[in-house]
Each structure stands twice: as structure tokens, then as C-alpha cells.
Amino acid sequence: xxxxxxxxxxxxxxxxxxxxxxxxxxxxxxxxxxxxxxxxxxxxxxxxxxxxxxxxxxxxxxxxxxxxxxxxxxxxxxxxxxxxxxxxxxxxxxxxxxxxxxxxxxxxxxxxxxxxxxxxxxxxxxxxxxxxxxxxxxxxxxxxxxxxxxxxxxxxxxxxxxxxxxxxxxxxxxxxxxxxxxxxxxxxxxxxxxxxxxxxxxxxxxxxxxxxxxxxxxxxxxxxxxxxxxxxxxxxxxxxxxxxxxxxxxxxxxxxxxxxxxxxxxxxxxxxxxxxxxxxxxxxxxxxxxxxxxxxxxxxxxxx
Numbered sequence: 001x002x003x004x005x006x007x008x009x010x011x012x013x014x015x016x017x018x019x020x021x022x023x024x025x026x027x028x029x030x031x032x033x034x035x036x037x038x039x040x041x042x043x044x045x046x047x048x049x050x051x052x053x054x055x056x057x058x059x060x061x062x063x064x065x066x067x068x069x070x071x072x073x074x075x076x077x078x079x080x081x082x083x084x085x086x087x088x089x090x091x092x093x094x095x096x097x098x099x100x101x102x103x104x105x106x107x108x109x110x111x112x113x114x115x116x117x118x119x120x121x122x123x124x125x126x127x128x129x130x131x132x133x134x135x136x137x138x139x140x141x142x143x144x145x146x147x148x149x150x151x152x153x154x155x156x157x158x159x160x161x162x163x164x165x166x167x168x169x170x171x172x173x174x175x176x177x178x179x180x181x182x183x184x185x186x187x188x189x190x191x192x193x194x195x196x197x198x199x200x201x202x203x204x205x206x207x208x209x210x211x212x213x214x215x216x217x218x219x220x221x222x223x224x225x226x227x228x229x230x231x232x233x234x235x236x237x238x239x240x241x242x243x244x245x246x247x248x249x250x251x252x253x254x255x256x257x258x259x260x261x262x263x264x265x266x267x268x269x270x271x272x273x274x275x276x277x278x279x280x281x282x283x284x285x286x287x288x289x290x291x292x293x294x295x296x297x298x299x300x301x302x303x304x
Contacts, residue, residue, distance in 0.1 A: 005112040006034040006092070008142075010104055010132075011072045013064075016117025020147040021072045023156045023293055024115040025079035027145075029086040031185045033112055037072045037093045039065045040100045062095065069093040079155070101135035108140040113295075118148035118287070137268065137287060137296040143178050149258065149291040156293050160262040161189040161242070165254055165282065166228045167196075171267030171299035173228065178297050179265040180232045183239045191242045191257060192229055195250040196221040221245050251285045258290040268298040 009024035011017040021037065028035040041061045073093050080089045096103050108114040116133045137144040147156055164179035166172055176192070183190040196217060222245050233241060246253055258264045266283045287294050 004033065005110060005142075006036040007031075007113045007115060008036045008038060008104075008107055008111040009072075009115040010100075010117075011037060011039050011068055012100075012117075013068050014117060014119065016119045016147070018072070018075065018117075019151060019154065019156060020115050020117040020145075021075050022079050022154065023145065023147045024113075025076035025089065025091075026083055026155075026158065027113070027115075028089045029080045029083035031112075031181075032087065034090040034092065035076055035080075036111070037069055037076060037091065038096055038104070038107060039068050039072075039094075040096045040098060040103045041065050042098065042100055042103075065095050069095060101132050101139075104132070104136050105139045105141075108136065108142040108144070111142040113145055114140050114142045115145040115147060118146055133287065134284070137283070140298065143295050143297045145293055145295050146287040147293045148287070149293065157262040159188075160260050160292070161191045162186065162263045162265065163191045163193060163254065163257045163261040164265040165250060165267070166192050166194045166225050167267075168224055168228075169267055169299075171297060174299050175265050175267040175295075175297040176228055176232060178295060180236045180239060182263055182265065182295070184236045186262065187238075188262065189240045189242060191244060191261070192225060193244045193246075193253060193257065194221050194225040194228075195246050195248050195253045218245060218247070250282045251289075254282070254286060255290055258286070258292045258294075261292045263293055263295060264290050265295040265297065268296050 007024050007028045009020050011021060025035055041058070070093070073091055076091050080086075080091075096107065104114060104116070114136060116136060118133060133144075133146050137146060150157060162179050162183040164175055166176060179190055179192075225243055225245055229241065233239070244253075254264060254266070264286060266286060268280060268283055283296050287296065
């Protein structure tokens with residue numbers, strides 16, 4: 001989140017990456033950051049069994065990449081022009097070579113955000129979140145925006161609140177910071193959500209709001225939410241914050257809120273995540289199902 005680092009968006013010619021460019025260009029205009037549009041040329045290993053074939057394919061791929069970048073840059077300029085009241089955006093294109101996910105993760109080390117589509121070219125039909133978007137969300141040092149969900153005239157939602165999932169995990173603290181940044185830049189409400197149970201317990205077992213045990217946990221989780229928000233409301237006094245504390249499944253609550261949100265922010269791993277598990281079950285589910293773009297934020301601190 002260092003000032004003047006670019007927003008980096010990956011393109012591959014798919015409809016999903018076109019939508020990602022639209023989102024990234026608008027985000028760059030809103031936040032006053034440069035935009036870098038990248039594409040990755042990767043030559044599968046089996047092509048090198050025939051050097052002439054590999055060279056021919058390589059040249060073809062590079063030509064396709066140049067055309068792809070030119071088209072994406074024009075789309076980005078149009079999206080920026082539609083953002084009334086914001087200044088010009090520096091737009092740069094870059095052709096990279098290597099394995100796609102690894103190359104993007106390396107590029108993200110110098111990015112403010114890394115933006116990808118929910119599905120790229122060659123993904124299996126029905127697989128909503130592609131292998132590349134999942135991989136970069138797991139490993140990127142920069143927050144990863146997976147652009148997915150509803151669109152209007154090909155553009156992701158530009159109205160509605162920013163929603164952030166809050167719990168007691170390390171990565172949650174950085175997610176809250178990103179969420180406040182986004183809400184302030186977009187001049188919109190921040191909905192901070194703490195869902196304190198992953199399981200549903202039948203009322204017959206005493207798990208009802210009137211139960212003293214329920215009440216104590218609810219109060220404790222309200223304190224957790226307040227602690228996570230402490231300090232940020234002073235830094236962002238113009239951001240109106242709505243607090244939601246519920247006992248339910250996190251994915252269900254956050255998915256419902258995403259239906260009216262313009263952005264959903266989550267940590268890469270939540271409370272109770274297993275050591276070594278880079279992408280938690282909640283964040284993984286949301287980048288596959290949420291009805292708006294999802295920002296996955298890895299903690300600056302180690303969670304291992």
C-alpha cells in the first residue's frame with residue numbers, strides 16, 4: 001500500500017481479464033495511482049522438443065501479446081475518461097515471460113494491488129476461480145483483487161459499500177487497513193463484519209440469543225470488532241462505519257452482503273487457519289462465489 005506503487009492488472013485476452021482492466025483503470029483514477037497492464041507469454045515445455053516450432057510459436061505469442069496489451073490500454077483510457085472529477089492516469093504496458101502465476105507474484109512485489117480476472121483463457125468450464133487467480137491470491141505480497149460477480153455494461157459495480165470480514169487473525173488487521181483505504185477513496189460506507197461461529201447449532205441445544213453463554217460470546221466478539229477498528233476511524237474520520245456481529249457461517253453472511261457491495265475485503269487466512277495453509281476456506285470460497293470483486297490481503301506479519 002505504498003504511495004505511488006502502481007496498480008498492476010494482468011490480461012490474457014479473456015472476457016474476465018477485460019473486466020479486470022476496467023476495474024483496475026477506475027481504481028487507479030480514484031486513488032491517483034499509475035496503472036501497469038501486464039501479460040505473460042509462456043511457452044509450454046513440450047514445444048522445445050522442436051526448436052523451430054518453439055521459435056515460431058514464441059514469435060506468434062509475442063505478437064498476440066502486443067495486440068492484447070494495446071487493446072487493454074485503449075480500454076483502460078476509456079475507463080479513466082469516464083471517471084469524472086479525477087485526474088489523468090499514467091498507463092504503461094509490459095510484456096513478461098515465464099510461468100504465469102509465478103511471474104505475476106514476482107511482479108506484485110512492486111505493486112500496490114495486483115488485479116486478475118476470476119477465470120482466464122483455457123480454464124475448465126464451470127471452474128469459477130481459475131488456477132492463476134487462486135495461486136496469486138495465495139502467494140502475492142500485494143493485496144490481490146479478483147474481479148468477479150455482477151457487471152453493468154461490462155463494468156463491475158461502482159456503487160454500494162465496501163465490506164470487510166473481521167476476526168482475531170493476523171491477516172485481518174491488514175485487511176481492515178485496505179478496506180478503510182478503499183472506502184475513503186470511493187467515498188462510501190464501510191461495513192465491518194465479524195461472524196463468530198462457523199457452525200450452526202440448533203436452538204433446541206440452547207444456542208439462542210437469550211442464552212447467557214450466547215450473550216457473553218456476542219459481547220466478546222463485539223469487543224474484538226471494536227479493537228480491530230480502533231485507530232482507523234480516527235485516521236479516516238470521513239468514513240462511515242457500520243458494524244455487524246452475527247453468529248452464522250462467514251461465507252454465507254459475507255456473500256449476502258457482497259450482493260449489494262462494490263468491494264469485499266478479506267484476509268488470506270482467518271482465525272483458526274491451519275499452519276501452512278496459504279488461502280483459508282472463507283477467502284477461497286468467496287473468490288469463487290461472491291457477487292462483487294474480492295480483495296484478498298495477506299498479512300505483512302508471518303502467520304506460520
